[in-house]
Amino acid sequence: MTNLIVVGPAGSGKSTLTKALGGWLEREGYAVSYLNLDPGAESLPYRPSYDVRGLVTVERLMREEGLGPNGALIRAAEITEANLPRILKKIEARERRSDFTIIDTPGQMEIFLFRGLGPKLSTSLRGRTISVSLIDPGLLRGKIDLVVLKLLGLVVELRLGIPSIEVLNKSDLYDRKTLLEFEESIRAGGYRAEGVSGELANQLYGVVEGLEKRRRVVMVSAKKGTGMEDLYKAMGEAFCACGDLT
Numbered sequence: 001m002t003n004l005i006v007v008g009p010a011g012s013g014k015s016t017l018t019k020a021l022g023g024w025l026e027r028e029g030y031a032v033s034y035l036n037l038d039p040g041a042e043s044l045p046y047r048p049s050y051d052v053r054g055l056v057t058v059e060r061l062m063r064e065e066g067l068g069p070n071g072a073l074i075r076a077a078e079i080t081e082a083n084l085p086r087i088l089k090k091i092e093a094r095e096r097r098s099d100f101t102i103i104d105t106p107g108q109m110e111i112f113l114f115r116g117l118g119p120k121l122s123t124s125l126r127g128r129t130i131s132v133s134l135i136d137p138g139l140l141r142g143k144i145d146l147v148v149l150k151l152l153g154l155v156v157e158l159r160l161g162i163p164s165i166e167v168l169n170k171s172d173l174y175d176r177k178t179l180l181e182f183e184e185s186i187r188a189g190g191y192r193a194e195g196v197s198g199e200l201a202n203q204l205y206g207v208v209e210g211l212e213k214r215r216r217v218v219m220v221s222a223k224k225g226t227g228m229e230d231l232y233k234a235m236g237e238a239f240c241a242c243g244d245l246t
C-alpha cells in the first residue's frame with residue numbers, strides 16, 4: 001500500500017492531479033482512496049473517502065472565531081494536527097482496502113510544510129509514503145524562478161522526510177518546444193544567471209544539481225490527464241525502482 005502526498009503552491013493543480021492520477025490508477029485496476037486535507041476547499045473534483053472539512057472549515061473558523069483567512073488556515077492546521085491520531089485511524093480502516101491513498105493538501109503549502117501537520121502526517125502514515133511536489137510553470141518567468149522552485153522541491157523533501165517526485169503540471173498550456181526548453185533548463189547543466197542575484201542563484205543551482213542528479217522532472221497535464229503513466233513509473237523509481245508499487 002502506497003500513500004501519495006500531493007504538495008504544491010496555491011493553484012498549482014493539487015486537487016486536479018489528485019483526481020487525474022486517482023482515475024488513471026483506478027482504470028489500471030488499483031483500489032484508490034482519496035483524502036482531502038484542505039479545510040479551505042470550496043469544491044473538490046473527486047469524492048474523498050476522508051474529508052477534513054467534516055472536522056474543520058476555514059469558513060466556519062473565520063465566522064466563529066473572527067479570524068482572517070490565513071489565521072483561520074493556521075488554526076485549522078492546528079486542529080487537524082491535534083486530531084491526527086483519530087484521523088489516521090479512520091484512514092487506516094479505509095486503507096486496508098486500498099492500494100493507493102492520494103492525499104490532497106491545503107493551498108497554502110507553507111502552513112502544511114513548516115508547521116507540524118505535514119511532517120507529522122508523512123511520518124505517521126502506515127505503508128510507503130511519497131510526496132508529489134508540483135511545479136506550476138506559470139511561476140517560471142525567469143531562470144532565477146527555476147532555482148527558487150527547485151529549492152522549494154528540496155524543502156518539501158527535507159520537511160516531510162520522505163522521497164519526493166517533482167512534477168511540472170499544466171504542460172498542455174505550453175508547446176513542445178517550450179516544454180523541451182523547460183526540461184533542458186531543469187536538467188543538470190547549462191544554468192547561468194546574471195545580475196545582482198545571479199551569482200547566488202548560480203551557486204544555489206549548483207547545490208540543487210549536485211543533490212538531484214538521481215532525479216528527473218515528470219511533465220503532466222492534470223487537466224487533460226496526460227503523463228500519468230510516466231508519473232506512475234517515477235513513483236516506482238523513487239522507491240529504488242523496486243517494481244510493483246502495491
Ligand SMILES: Nc1nc2c(ncn2[C@@H]2O[C@H](COP(=O)(O)OP(=O)(O)OP(=O)(O)O)[C@@H](O)[C@H]2O)c(=O)[nH]1
Nearest residue numbers: 010011012013014015016107169170171221222223
Ligand atoms: N491548463 C491547465 N490547468 C490546470 C491543470 N491542472 C490544474 N489546472 C487549473 O488550475 C486551477 C487550480 O487547480 P486546482 O486543482 O484547484 O489547484 P490546487 O493546487 O488544488 O489549488 P488550491 O487547493 O486552491 O491551492 C484550476 O482552474 C484548474 O483547472 C492543467 O494541467 N492544465
Ligand SMILES: [Mg+2]
Nearest residue numbers: 014015038041
Ligand atoms: Mg486544491
